Amino acid sequence: MRFARRQLSLLGAFVLVIALVAPTITSAAAKTILGTSCKKAGLTQVQSGKRYLCTANKGKLTWQLKKTTPQIKTPEPTGPTWAQIAAEKAAAEALAAEQVRLRLEAEAKAATELKAQQAAAAKAAAAAKAEAERPKVSGLVIGELLWGDDFKGSSGSTIDQKIWTARNCHRTPASFGGGACFDSEAVYYAPSAVKLDGSTDGAAVIATTRITGALPSDAGKCLTSVCAFTSGRFDTHGKVSFQYGFIEARIKMPAGSGNHPAFWMLGDNINQVGWPYSGEMDITEIHSNEPTTTTSATHYSTVNSPNTCCGNHQYKVAALGVGADVSAGYHTYAVAWLPNSISYYVDNRLISTTTPSNLGGLWVFNSKFFLILNNAVNAGFSGSWANLQSSTMTIDWVRSYQLNGQGQVFTQ
Numbered sequence: 001m002r003f004a005r006r007q008l009s010l011l012g013a014f015v016l017v018i019a020l021v022a023p024t025i026t027s028a029a030a031k032t033i034l035g036t037s038c039k040k041a042g043l044t045q046v047q048s049g050k051r052y053l054c055t056a057n058k059g060k061l062t063w064q065l066k067k068t069t070p071q072i073k074t075p076e077p078t079g080p081t082w083a084q085i086a087a088e089k090a091a092a093e094a095l096a097a098e099q100v101r102l103r104l105e106a107e108a109k110a111a112t113e114l115k116a117q118q119a120a121a122a123k124a125a126a127a128a129k130a131e132a133e134r135p136k137v138s139g140l141v142i143g144e145l146l147w148g149d150d151f152k153g154s155s156g157s158t159i160d161q162k163i164w165t166a167r168n169c170h171r172t173p174a175s176f177g178g179g180a181c182f183d184s185e186a187v188y189y190a191p192s193a194v195k196l197d198g199s200t201d202g203a204a205v206i207a208t209t210r211i212t213g214a215l216p217s218d219a220g221k222c223l224t225s226v227c228a229f230t231s232g233r234f235d236t237h238g239k240v241s242f243q244y245g246f247i248e249a250r251i252k253m254p255a256g257s258g259n260h261p262a263f264w265m266l267g268d269n270i271n272q273v274g275w276p277y278s279g280e281m282d283i284t285e286i287h288s289n290e291p292t293t294t295t296s297a298t299h300y301s302t303v304n305s306p307n308t309c310c311g312n313h314q315y316k317v318a319a320l321g322v323g324a325d326v327s328a329g330y331h332t333y334a335v336a337w338l339p340n341s342i343s344y345y346v347d348n349r350l351i352s353t354t355t356p357s358n359l360g361g362l363w364v365f366n367s368k369f370f371l372i373l374n375n376a377v378n379a380g381f382s383g384s385w386a387n388l389q390s391s392t393m394t395i396d397w398v399r400s401y402q403l404n405g406q407g408q409v410f411t412q
Contacts, residue, residue, distance in 0.1 A: 033063045134401065135248060137348045140336055142246050143402030147409040150397045155198025158191075159234060166191030166234040168220030185260075185376040186227050186385065188219040193232035197394070206232035206261075206375045206393040208254060228385070232393075233374030238412060241268050241368040242400055245407025247283070248334035248345075249373070250396040255327035258385025259288035260378040261393045263333050268368040273306035275299075276313040279364040283344060284333035289383030291325045294333065296344035298354045300361040314361050318344070318352030330396055338406055339366055368410060371398065 033047055038054035038061045045052045045063065053066035080088070135142050149163055159166065169189040187208070193216075197203045208231040219230055242265070249263050262285045267278030280299035287295065297317040305312060322331060336343040342365060344351040356363040375393040377385050400409055 034065065035062050037061060038063050135246060135332070135334065135348055137246075137336070137345065140246065141404045143405065143407075146245060146400045146402060146407055147240065147242075148397060148399035150202040151196055151204040151395065152202030153196040153198065155196065157196045157198075159194055159196060159204050163236060163240055164234045165237065165239065166194045166232060168218055169223065169233065184224060184378050184380050186224055186379070187229045187231040187377050188215060188222055188227050189233045189374075190216045190219040190230050191232070191234075192216050192218050193230050194234050201396065203397075204234075204373075204395045206254075206373070206395075208232075208259065208375050208377065208388075208391045208393070210389050229377045229388075231375050231377065233372065235266075235370055235372040237266075237268070237270075237370045237372075240412070241370050241410040242337075243366075243368050243408045243410070244337050244339065244403065245409075246334060246336050246401040246403040247371070247399070248332055248401070249283070249398045250330050250332050251284075251373075252330045252394040252396070253286045253291070253326040254288065254375055254391035254393045255291070255325075256385075256388045256391050257289045257383040258377050258379060258388040259286070259391050259393075260376040260382040261286050261288075262372070262374055262376070264372050265335070265369040266372060267364060268370055275309060277301045277306045277308065277362070277364065279367075279369070280315075281335055281337070281342060281365070281369065283335045284346065285381075286326055287382045288327070291327055292322050293319050294322055294326065294331075294346045294351065295319045296335075296351045298342055298359065298365075300359060300364065302361045304362055316352075316354050316359060320346055320349065320351040322346055330394075336403055337365075338403060373398075 033045065033052060038045075041054050041056050041061055043054040044066060045054075051066040051068070052063040054061055055064040057064065130145055134145070149160060151159065153160075167189055168191060188211075193207050193209070195205055195207070197205050208229055210229055211227075216230060247265075251261070251263060253259075253261050263283045264285070265281040265283065266275070267273070267280075270278035276299050279301075280297075282295070282297040282299070285295045285297065287293070295317060296319075297315045299313065299315040301308070301312045302314050303312045324331075331347050332345075334345040334348075336345065340363070341353065341355050343353040373393075373395055375391070377388065379385055401407065
């Protein structure tokens, strides 16, 4: 016990000594070397966290606080990196390109749909128009349109030369090709007399003109003693042929005595077998001195003898009053042609029917035929042409339809 008390007394004395000495040590430690002498310039020493430099000052080497350059810390970048910017730009460009692609795709689809709608509408309109214009004739089943020409084109241009040939009647098969031009026709046929009128609906015009000066350079030969006019004639020979069907034209006939307009057909083989052996179907002929009447005729040979003319020629003819002057407006003229049957019509009214049993001659009308349109000047058929100066025959259209399931058109 006594020993313990001694230990405590010694400990207390030690603590007291430490307490008395500590301020002296702290005071000594706190004493700075600033300004005190040093031995070599450039030496450094750290005291109490401060760095001192041995510096020459007024010829003496003393410890001075070393000046330090504050370090400016470069801030870390806070924005996107170049790689990120490039990636974002590429993504934006890709998005814009995709939007453009989608827009173009949508526009193309819309254009295709619109085009299809327009085509469907045009087809429906054409079908409705064709149905409205399809002839309605009692007792006949007139079917689809097989062929036609509406004569559309610019004013003064020529007719479609893939379909038609305008003739000048040199009266030889090599240069003529469209059947005989008759000696009684007082005209020079010239292709330049046939032109399109340029109207919206289209029409071909045959101009017949009294000659007052030089002939057109394309005029053909005069085949009679006096030719006082130029006129036009065109046909499908060697280009388009027909065998059966309902064949029709809408025509405004020329006015004035002496005109002899016609819409007719000849056998395709005329250059091989001659006329009348080839056969002839006059769908309409107008004698202009009788302008309210149309005449139709079927011409044939009485003997089976090709290239023989003309004592073997006969024809079966019929006429029908139209009820109006055919030069004052348009009328339709048609043939309903079937095997062993030919019927002529004006404005869907029957004129006559010809069959092998009532023809009285050689039936050659189950073969291919071609179309002809012309205007002659013929005093023998249509009265005096003394007062005639000019006239026009206007053909609105020509068409061929199926008839009772029959009808073919051949193009070459």
